[in-house]
């Protein structure tokens with residue numbers, strides 16, 4: 001499906017991604033982990049053709065992605081929707097209109113200028129919001145929603161494109177543990193129910209372990225780990241994060257685990 005070979009991206013003297021290779025042969029949920037500056041965002045942006053690569057190749061279902069221009073590039077970008085840490089919604093615009101923005105790639109300039117959306121698209125947008133549990137927020141301005149709700153609006157906007165791949169760049173980094181969990185569960189469901197591939201940059205080890213089928217660990221632009229969550233031992237994590245023997249996994253964990261523990265505790269207490 002997705003094949004990345006010897007991908008390199010330099011910014012002047014700085015090599016952000018260096019000779020990265022991996023092959024994903026079926027749709028799965030993949031977590032990319034590593035320290036700040038390891039090259040995770042640069043890799044995702046290259047996959048989405050948001051920035052040109054220095055060398056190497058990316059192919060999806062046999063099609064070369066690197067170097068795509070114009071309409072071919074836009075077509076690829078609509079097949080692999082991107083979600084960002086800061087949601088990138090239009091704050092003053094209502095939720096449904098934000099979601100409908102996901103259809104921009106396939107609408108005429110005139111329709112876009114006059115905000116003309118076919119009824120079928122509006123129904124689809126509401127269905128997707130409903131699926132993500134936020135249909136009742138449809139008429140509100142995006143800025144009036146919580147961070148977790150805004151990220152679900154961003155996921156809904158991505159789903160409007162009916163993408164084969166969802167690329168999520170630190171999708172939960174700005175969220176509290178409860179909302180982080182809701183957003184990760186939404187991404188997991190989208191993968192399982194729709195068969196879409198999800199590739200998410202994650203800053204926490206426990207999130208990658210919990211939600212992903214495969215984890216790619218990056219350090220200084222290179223892939224230093226590629227395996228299942230079970231293979232991601234403390235020793236492997238230490239390599240990825242370049243930490244010493246005193247490495248503590250807790251340092252790369254959010255409070256999600258704590259939250260789960262307290263939920264289990266509550267469940268046990270009230271059982």
Ligand SMILES: Nc1ncnc2c1ncn2[C@@H]1O[C@H](COP(=O)(O)OP(=O)(O)OP(=O)(O)O)[C@@H](O)[C@H]1O
Nearest residue numbers: 011014015016034035036037038039040041042043
């Ligand atoms: N546009 C740019 N110009 C110059 N250097 C850049 C640019 N984008 C990224 N870099 C550098 O490339 C390296 C990798 O950055 P990147 O943002 O991909 O890392 P990251 O793993 O996503 O980190 P973070 O989690 O902090 O976003 C960093 O050293 C960064 O400073």
